[in-house]
Amino acid sequence: MAASGGVFSSQLSSQLLRRGFRVDGQLRLMRRSRSGAQCDRTFWSAINSSPLGRRHGECSAPRGRLASTALSEVQKLRGGHGANASIRRSHLTSGRSQESGWRKAYIAVGSNLGDRYQNIANALSLLETGSNGTIRITRTSYLRVTSPMYVTDQPAFLNGAVELETTLSPLELLKSLKRAESDLGRDVNYTRRETMRYGPRTVDLDIILFDGYDAMNDDGSAAETLDDNDLQPCSLIMKTEELEIPHPRMMERVFVLSPMSDLERAVERIRHPVVNRSMGEILSSLSHQSAGASKDQGIRVIPLPRARMLHFNETIVMGILNVTPDSFSDGGKYSDSSEYAASAALKLVQEGAGIIDVGGESTRPGAEEVAIEEELQRVIPVIRSIRKESDVPISIDTRNSRVAMAAVEAGADIVNDVSGGTHDPEMLGVVSSLDVPMIIMHMRGNPKTMQTMTNYSEEEGGVVVSVANKLKKRSQAAEEAGIPRWMQILDPGIGFAKDLDGNLTLMREAEELRQLCLEIPFLYGPSRKGFIGRITGETSPERRDYGTIAACLACVKGGGCTILRVHNVRAVKQALQVFDAIHKK
Numbered sequence: 001m002a003a004s005g006g007v008f009s010s011q012l013s014s015q016l017l018r019r020g021f022r023v024d025g026q027l028r029l030m031r032r033s034r035s036g037a038q039c040d041r042t043f044w045s046a047i048n049s050s051p052l053g054r055r056h057g058e059c060s061a062p063r064g065r066l067a068s069t070a071l072s073e074v075q076k077l078r079g080g081h082g083a084n085a086s087i088r089r090s091h092l093t094s095g096r097s098q099e100s101g102w103r104k105a106y107i108a109v110g111s112n113l114g115d116r117y118q119n120i121a122n123a124l125s126l127l128e129t130g131s132n133g134t135i136r137i138t139r140t141s142y143l144r145v146t147s148p149m150y151v152t153d154q155p156a157f158l159n160g161a162v163e164l165e166t167t168l169s170p171l172e173l174l175k176s177l178k179r180a181e182s183d184l185g186r187d188v189n190y191t192r193r194e195t196m197r198y199g200p201r202t203v204d205l206d207i208i209l210f211d212g213y214d215a216m217n218d219d220g221s222a223a224e225t226l227d228d229n230d231l232q233p234c235s236l237i238m239k240t241e242e243l244e245i246p247h248p249r250m251m252e253r254v255f256v257l258s259p260m261s262d263l264e265r266a267v268e269r270i271r272h273p274v275v276n277r278s279m280g281e282i283l284s285s286l287s288h289q290s291a292g293a294s295k296d297q298g299i300r301v302i303p304l305p306r307a308r309m310l311h312f313n314e315t316i317v318m319g320i321l322n323v324t325p326d327s328f329s330d331g332g333k334y335s336d337s338s339e340y341a342a343s344a345a346l347k348l349v350q351e352g353a354g355i356i357d358v359g360g361e362s363t364r365p366g367a368e369e370v371a372i373e374e375e376l377q378r379v380i381p382v383i384r385s386i387r388k389e390s391d392v393p394i395s396i397d398t399r400n401s402r403v404a405m406a407a408v409e410a411g412a413d414i415v416n417d418v419s420g421g422t423h424d425p426e427m428l429g430v431v432s433s434l435d436v437p438m439i440i441m442h443m444r445g446n447p448k449t450m451q452t453m454t455n456y457s458e459e460e461g462g463v464v465v466s467v468a469n470k471l472k473k474r475s476q477a478a479e480e481a482g483i484p485r486w487m488q489i490l491d492p493g494i495g496f497a498k499d500l501d502g503n504l505t506l507m508r509e510a511e512e513l514r515q516l517c518l519e520i521p522f523l524y525g526p527s528r529k530g531f532i533g534r535i536t537g538e539t540s541p542e543r544r545d546y547g548t549i550a551a552c553l554a555c556v557k558g559g560g561c562t563i564l565r566v567h568n569v570r571a572v573k574q575a576l577q578v579f580d581a582i583h584k585k
Contacts, residue, residue: 102165103211103231104138105173106263106270108247108256109160110204112148116158117303119184119203124162126180127205131168135176139163140484141259142519145311146298149253150198159298160486161208161259170210170220170236174243177205208247208256209270212236220245235273246272257283258297262485262519302437302487302521304393304413310354310437312521314580315556317573318355318395318565319348320527323378324362324370342385349392352573355414357565358382358407359397363418363496365530367447375403380410387411395439399423401430408434414489418496419443420474421481432482439489439523440474442467444497454499463502464509467492468516475520489521489563495529503531507551510560525565526551527572542567549575 111119127135141161148154166173185202212235215223220238222229238245250256251272260279264270269278277285300312310316323341345356360378361370375398383394387410395414396407401424404415416439421427423446431438444453460466471490478488492506492513506513507526514522526532532547533539545568552572555561556579566572 101167103167104163104165104233105170105210106208106234106260107162107164107177108204108206108208108250108259109162110157110255111202112155112157113200113202115307117143117309118307120158120160122184123180123203123205126183127164127176130179131166131176134167135164135173136166137162137164139263139479140486141262143301143303143486144255144258144298145301145309146255148198149255154200157255158301159255159259161256161263163263170207170238170243170245171240173210174207177207181205206247206256207243207245208250208260209234209273210236210245212273234270237273246274251275251282251286254283254286254297257286265518300521302489305408305436306391308391308393308413310393312562315561315576316354316563317352317569317576318357318523318563319345319351319353319569320357320359320565320567321345321348321382322359322362323382324360338381338385341382342389345382345386345392346389348569349390351570353392353569355393355395355563356386357395357397357416358386358412359416360403361398363399363447365447365451365495369446372400372402375400376406379403380406383407383410383412399427401426405430405434408436413437414439416491417441418491418493419446420471421478422474428478428481428483431478437487437489438478438483439491440471440478441491441496442471442474442493450497453497454502456502463498463505464513465516467506468513471517475517485518485520489523490517491523491525494524494526495531498531500531500534503529507554510555511558512560514560521562522560523563523565524552524555524561526555527564527566527568545571548572552576553579 109120109123111117113119124137128137139162143158143160146157146159148157168176181201181203186204210220212220212232213222213229214232215225215229216236216238217223218238219240220236236245247256250260257279260270261283264279269280271278272282275282301309302312303309321341321344323338345358348356358379360375361367379396379398383396386392386394393414394407394412395416396404396412397416397418398404398407399417399419404417404427408415414437415427415431415434417423417427418441419427420440420442421431421438422443428438444450456463456466461469471492475485475488475490479485494503494506498506503526507524510522510524514520527548528541528544529551532544532551533541536544536547538544538547548566548568549571552564552566553575555564556576564572564576
């Protein structure tokens with residue numbers, strides 16, 4: 001089964017087709033020749049005149065060896081994002097392939113020059129588009145910014161790991177990796193004077209582990225000594241002049257072990273074939289041996305357009321900006337003027353907001369659905385006004401894929417869907433094509449029906465287990481649609497199909513919930529919700545900020561929450577600063 005071709009956003013693709021450019025059945029522009037000849041200038045004129053091109057600036061025709069697909073250049077034009085384009089081609093799946101001839105391998109990825117995420121994204125894209133269907137990426141780790149090792153006088157790295165399936169031999173896969181590195185500008189033979197083995201590099205791709213057979217030849221191929229030569233996970237042990245598997249230095253590299261541990265599941269550990277220990281066990285042992293190993297694990301990040309990132313070394317406060325006439329707390333406050341709404345957003349940033357969440361549809365209990373055209377008229381002018389004045393990350397709070405696409409093209413960076421992609425069947429595919437992170441929330445029913453669906457039975461495991469199971473399913477669906485785990489944030493949906501006890505339990509067990517969901521980052525939104533009113537007797541949402549602070553601190557205790565969505569940014573930010581100071585070692 002060949003990996004499917006790269007996918008542009010539908011709007012950009014349709015514009016190119018209308019202008020007469022030939023696109024194959026997988027929406028992939030035809031390749032340039034390997035000689036590096038100049039692309040047709042009219043093609044780049046078409047790109048630059050598109051909405052996405054106008055948003056991210058002009059791109060000239062490419063030169064040099066980077067000639068695999070025109071898609072790689074379009075990714076640069078789109079603000080530094082392309083990993084999802086690579087991931088989308090790969091039929092992401094959480095199960096082991098049963099197809100004959102396919103073997104699983106684990107690859108460490110890293111970059112510390114230029115747009116680090118884009119370098120990794122382009123490398124993954126080149127791996128698949130240049131492999132003639134012999135390589136497909138199945139899962140990703142999370143991403144971390146890490147300090148350099150061996151040669152410390154160089155920029156910090158962005159590191160991760162990917163699980164892939166391939167019909168190539170280990171040495172053939174190595175050649176594909178080196179070819180991708182070379183196409184992206186790395187001197188793989190260290191021929192240039194300024195190049196050093198452990199020095200800065202645009203991209204680094206290393207084979208860490210590889211599936212083996214019961215009986216193997218020295219090059220890792222299957223020996224024909226057994227009639228039934230079974231495939232064994234990660235069991236390959238080989239050493240040639242060009243390649244050694246397992247990677248000989250993996251056990252000393254926290255920046256490799258941490259993302260490899262991300263890829264382990266509770267039911268399926270990734271084991272080192274020589275020492276017979278899981279990635280998590282090796283990482284834990286290394287942490288105990290070295291006092292600085294925990295710090296060396298780096299800072300978890302999520303990439304954003306234009307080479308920006310969300311850093312999870314502290315709790316991020318998301319400021320709420322509802323441009324609706326009927327939201328439960330601030331309905332009508334910012335719905336009359338986009339300039340006034342934008343100025344309110346900038347004030348939230350000054351007060352400590354790391355993200356502005358713009359919403360044009362109320363999802364309070366009992367709320368009516370808003371027409372898509374009305375939602376667009378509410379949010380798009382506001383996003384444009386904010387983006388003119390600030391580069392603050394913006395999330396669009398919507399259940400509709402059309403709104404998500406228009407919002408990102410207007411300047412939004414994240415899609416926040418309270419339905420977790422269930423309301424609009426096109427949502428996951430659209431977010432994948434937009435190459436932006438997605439916040440996936442747990443919800444039952446819809447705003448009109450959700451408060452009749454608050455019972456979580458013992459058969460379901462109670463509210464924490466039930467919410468975790470549903471979120472994991474939605475996360476997997478997103479991954480299969482092309483939104484890798486390193487682009488996902490989960491939300492338990494406080495106040496959405498939860499009664500008082502359910503809300504309190506989810507906040508009390510925030511750490512357990514995150515562990516059940518494989519340590520994907522979590523957002524909590526308890527701000528001014530009805531459960532605070534029930535506890536305190538306060539009927540006015542705007543007077544529930546004191547209770548909100550208590551709820552927020554309960555969520556972050558133990559590390560279960562990484563983003564807090566709130567109305568009163570200043571109050572929550574100040575509370576977090578004091579809380580962190582008390583608990584910091």
